[in-house]
Structures are given as C-alpha cells and as structure tokens.
Amino acid sequence: MSRTQLARARDGEITDAMERVAERENRDPAFVREQVAAGQAVIPANHDHAALDPMIIGREFATKVNANIGNSETTSDLDGELRKLHTAVHYGADTVMDLSTGDDLDEIRRANVEHSPVPIGTVPIYEAVKRAGGAAELTHELLLDVIEKQAEQGVDYMTIHAGVRMEHLPLTDGRTTGIVSRGGSILAQWMEENGMQNPLYAKFEEICEIFREHDVTVSLGDGLRPGCLADAGDEAQFAELETLGELTRVAWDRDVQVMVEGPGHVPLDDVADNVERQQEVCDGAPFYLLGPLVTDVAPGYDHITSAIGATEAARAGAAMLCYVTPKEHLGLPEAEDVRDGLAAYRIAAHAGDVAAGLPGARDWDDALSAARYDFDWRRQFDLALDPERARAYHDQTLPGDNYKEARFCSMCGVEFCSMRIDQDARDVADGEMDAIDGATDLESSAAAEVNLPPTGTHDMSRVPDLPEAVSPDHDHATESGEADD
Ligand code: SF4
Numbered sequence: 001m002s003r004t005q006l007a008r009a010r011d012g013e014i015t016d017a018m019e020r021v022a023e024r025e026n027r028d029p030a031f032v033r034e035q036v037a038a039g040q041a042v043i044p045a046n047h048d049h050a051a052l053d054p055m056i057i058g059r060e061f062a063t064k065v066n067a068n069i070g071n072s073e074t075t076s077d078l079d080g081e082l083r084k085l086h087t088a089v090h091y092g093a094d095t096v097m098d099l100s101t102g103d104d105l106d107e108i109r110r111a112n113v114e115h116s117p118v119p120i121g122t123v124p125i126y127e128a129v130k131r132a133g134g135a136a137e138l139t140h141e142l143l144l145d146v147i148e149k150q151a152e153q154g155v156d157y158m159t160i161h162a163g164v165r166m167e168h169l170p171l172t173d174g175r176t177t178g179i180v181s182r183g184g185s186i187l188a189q190w191m192e193e194n195g196m197q198n199p200l201y202a203k204f205e206e207i208c209e210i211f212r213e214h215d216v217t218v219s220l221g222d223g224l225r226p227g228c229l230a231d232a233g234d235e236a237q238f239a240e241l242e243t244l245g246e247l248t249r250v251a252w253d254r255d256v257q258v259m260v261e262g263p264g265h266v267p268l269d270d271v272a273d274n275v276e277r278q279q280e281v282c283d284g285a286p287f288y289l290l291g292p293l294v295t296d297v298a299p300g301y302d303h304i305t306s307a308i309g310a311t312e313a314a315r316a317g318a319a320m321l322c323y324v325t326p327k328e329h330l331g332l333p334e335a336e337d338v339r340d341g342l343a344a345y346r347i348a349a350h351a352g353d354v355a356a357g358l359p360g361a362r363d364w365d366d367a368l369s370a371a372r373y374d375f376d377w378r379r380q381f382d383l384a385l386d387p388e389r390a391r392a393y394h395d396q397t398l399p400g401d402n403y404k405e406a407r408f409c410s411m412c413g414v415e416f417c418s419m420r421i422d423q424d425a426r427d428v429a430d431g432e433m434d435a436i437d438g439a440t441d442l443e444s445s446a447a448a449e450v451n452l453p454p455t456g457t458h459d460m461s462r463v464p465d466l467p468e469a470v471s472p473d474h475d476h477a478t479e480s481g482e483a484d485d
Pocket of ligand 1 (some may be wrong): 004407408410411412418419420
C-alpha cells in the first residue's frame, strides 16, 4: 500500500512532492518535511492524480487561494466545467473545489482530475444525497461508498462535515440565519429525521482508512459556521470547533493529512482571535477559511467584504482562503466573477503574507514598484497580479506604442506626473538619479513561484488544455499581446 505524505515525513523521508514544494516556495526541503510531519502543513496529492504539480498548505508557507467550480441541476456540462477549471487556474487558483450537484458527476470529476495541475477538492455528501434521493435517505454505507469512489478517482482533498454532532443542534436555535453550510444543513436534517448521530462522525475512523490508502487530505468542514455577524462566535460554532480538534487527532493517528475549515462571517476585530483559537484547539493544523465576510450589508460586493476579513486571517496565520465572488448570496458565478473573486483573494493572501513577514513575500512589490518608477510599462504589466487588466486599463486612454515609453500616464497627465517631476528634480539636484534600481531578483526570491509570476496568470503552461471546440470563458485577446499597442 502506498503511504501518505504524512507517514513518510514522520519516517524522515523527503518525498519528490516535498522536493517540488520546496522548490516552488524557495524553502529547504528538510523544513517542508518537518512541517508536514508535525501536521502543520499538508500536501494534498492523491496517489492517482497524475497531472498534479504538488503544492503545500500551511501557515509557514505562502497563503493559498481556492476557487469553487461545479455544475448545478440547471447549468453547465462537461465542457462548461473544463472551461471553469481552465479559467480558475488561468487566474491563479492554487486549488479548485468541484462542487457539482447536477448531471454527469463522475465524468466531470474524472475530467477535472485528469486535466488539473492543482489539487482537486470535493464535498462527497453532495453526490451521496443525490444518489440517495434526499438527505433523510442517506445511509452510512452509501456515504462510505461515495467517499471511496471519489478517492479512487484521484480527488486530493475532501470536505467532511464530521464535526456537526446531534448535541450541537439545539445551540443553533436562536440564530439569525440558522445553519448555512450546505453539508451542515443536510446532516442536521438527517440527524433530526433519523434520531441518530452524524454518520460522518460515527464512521470517521473508517473514512480515515480510505483516506490513508489514497492519501486524500481530510478538510474538516465547519457545518455550523455562522452565516451572519449576529451569529459569529456563538456557542454552536465553538462547540463544533472542539470536535474538529478531536477529529484532527483521530486523523493524525491514522497518518491522514488534515486541514480545518473556518467561518464564514466574522467582525473584523474578531478575525485574528478566530485564527488563534483554531490553531490552539486543532494543534496547529492548517486553517482554511471561507472569507470571512466582515459585514453583511454589501451583496454584489462580497468579494470585497470577505477579502478584507481574508487579509486579516492571512496575516494572523490562515493557510488557505476560499474565494468569494461578487455573486455570493445572489447566484452562480460566471467567468468574470471568478476572475474578480480570484483577484480579490490573491491580493488578500499576498497582503497578509507581506504583513506577516513571510520570507521574500515583498520582493514582488519591490520589483513592481521599481518598474513603475522606471516607467517600464511593459515590465509593470508583466508583474501585475492581473497583467491583462493592467494593460487593458492603461491602453484604454493611451493605446499607442509610444506610450509604453512615456514618463507619465493619463491619470495625472504629462505636466503633473509626480514621479516624472520627482525624477527631474533629483536629476537637477544630484546630477543623476538616486532611486530604486529595479534590481530585485524574483528568480531567487523566497517566494519564487508562489503567488508570484510565473504562477497561474503568468505561466500559461500550467493552465489545463481545453478539448478542441471548447472556447475558454475568458478573452485571450490580450494574452498574446494582440491588444497591446
Ligand atoms: S501620471 Fe500620475 S499615475 Fe501616471 S505614472 Fe505619473 S504619477 Fe503615476
């Protein structure tokens, strides 16, 4: 039987995946092994995911961003899902969760695993409910069957809402928005109708045996996460967290890699406390947060309200952030929403890493700032988090090739360009420029490939191919430079 990254790390082995991760993060492979062995980081890498380029999730490494894709009863098919995968990786997703609940689930999941260079995550209870014909009809056997099948298909990590227990349900009675997690609400219904304990909790050890065999990372779902500020930090949320801590240790005892999911909706001043509390209760297992949204009042802009919370979470030690799109609470996201959500979250992750002092994180900022001060427009576009948008916005007003050499842009204009004025003044005063010189070497930066060019947006070789006849969701016109100049 193949062994998990955790088991091998505990035995002192530095695996190929650890070597690759160390290369991507510009860290010592021995440090990567130590972090995995201690359970402080995970490398989601199913033995049967051949296309995977291994990555790591842990607070000592660059904060990662997950994008959710998936069909529903009414929208999308296989080609549509592959297009979404392509779009998500194109705009820099570090992992992708397939949350499909419509038709062709097996076909879509297999295709995603086959094409994806990033880890694929799922929530198996969705398929189990569909097969059972309703939440109340779920059985222990069916749940285990679905989990095992998805593990065999090469899924790298699965959300398992095992922490929602019968005794927690009354704690949600006074909530403003009740139970908002899909998995949590399904399991609550099952427990109430069947009068039995959560089957994922009851069968957790057997689930761990499946995960150990395939090296599936368990992502312990927060089925009782608060759905609004009024419910944030309530008894139900923290009672479940205690159970997640218990389950973390059960999984570790079986050599299963673990991360723990977190809220949701949290006031800004409580975000760091939430991260610290999870780290304490779950013995430092990586924390994977959805947002959190720091206010409830901005439907249509929840990529922003949640990116504010996500930035603080990343600064405080969150390991991965699940993106939120502008369509949150309103509808299924489309390609442009995926782009906006990923941009917001990559900014949050990077800003958190800079503030937390992650080695090398600020090199990217310094390189872009140097290009900006040098009026090296092409390099500024290349270094931008979303090069296509930066180039397009610049070219809206100054499209000509000559403006790529200009010492101004249309924002202040030629006469009032402060950087040009500053440089001219320095030239006069010193006889020569005394400015940042653009010498930051990104190749040797400690964050060489993570959240930096050429990951995601910048390295097209990592973006999965689409079958012929399937056009991408996003417009590639500017990628090849056709719209440049
Ligand atoms: S014109 Fe203004 S915004 Fe544009 S480069 Fe100069 S200082 Fe920056």
